[in-house]
Structure formats: C-alpha cells, structure tokens
Amino acid sequence: MKPARTPQPPYYAVIFTSTRTEIDEGYGATADRMVELAAKQPGFLGVESVRGDDGLGITVSYWESEEAIAKWKREAEHTIARNRGREKWYDEFFTRVAKVERAYSFDRRT
C-alpha cells in the first residue's frame, strides 16, 4: 500500500487505531471488504492501513466532508462489521475524526 493521493485540503480524516484480540473468525476478509466498500462510497478520497508486528493497527481514511463520513458510518455492511469488531475482533480502539487543514508531500522520483 502507498500513501493516499489526496487533493488539496481541507478534507477530513478518520483515524482508527486498534489492538486485536486473538479471535480471527473472518477478520481479514472483513477488513479487506471494508476497504473495498469504503472506496465505493461518495466522498471517499483514499485510505492508508497498516498493522504492525506488535499488534497495533492504524487505518486512516480520507473523506470530502463530514456528511460523507456520516453516510459511511450508516452503511449497512459497515455497521454489521463494526458491531462484530466490538463483539470479537478488537481488544481496544480509538476512532478520531479530524479536519485536515494542511498537507505536505515528498516524492523522490519527482
């Protein structure tokens, strides 16, 4: 995965930081499906997701507006997946909604 190619700010970021339980039960397939589904939502700008060897995961998704985030939160499959997350998959998580005010990028090839 590469850094997301987002447009000029302002836009919104949802920073989801988590640690997992030891329960698998479809976690990987659901996580992949959520990325696929998010990418089809109106107002989606990109996503970056990593889970480290020590168990900490960070997923940042980028959105055009607060309204786009609210719609994605209400999406049916996503709602089911979030409930499973609380029931089984996550030991702990933080979801932070933030307004990106400025951004800088660097690309060695340009």
Place this chain on the structure above:
Amino acid sequence: MKPARTPQPPYYAVIFTSTRTEIDEGYGATADRMVELAAKQPGFLGVESVRGDDGLGITVSYWESEEAIAKWKREAEHTIARNRGREKWYDEFFTRVAKVERAYSFDRRT
C-alpha cells in the same frame, strides 16, 4: 505500542505516512529518538506508530495546539532528522496536519 490516551477533543493530529528507501544508515535509532524527543515537547499528547510488512508506515502524533506543532517542527534535532529523511530514508511521504474534532474509544476490559 498501544493506542494513545488522548484527552477530550479538540486537539491536533500530525499524520505522517511514508514509504522507505532501502537505505538504513541509522534510520531505526533516529526514529526511536524522535519519539523519545517528541514526548518531551510542551503540548505533546501522544504518538502511535506502525510500519507494515509491505513497507507503508503511519505515525500519528497528537498535540495540544498548532503552536506546539510549530515548535516541534523547529526543534533542532528534529530538523536535522527531517532533512536526512528527505536525503536518504524516505521514498515518499505525506504529512497532514488535522484538527481532531471528536473521538470515540472502546476498551474490552472496561
């Protein structure tokens, strides 16, 4: 590493997403040192950092104010490290400064 224990919003997040070159030359020690040094800065609230097997790294640091971020950006060792990053260590990166407007957390043990 665990999700950062941040206070109630509003506060600021610096989302740093990167891919690395193959050049090591002190990268790991400098990355550790920057986390240690950031934690000593006024207005620092926490940090979460992960690099995945596919090479994508996400580090999110949290700050009380824009002023705290600006001071950290000017810190001398950090400035040297950032320059090395552009010279050697990073293939590509995005730095996004965002204002966290709301946050939700979940902890299985509580």
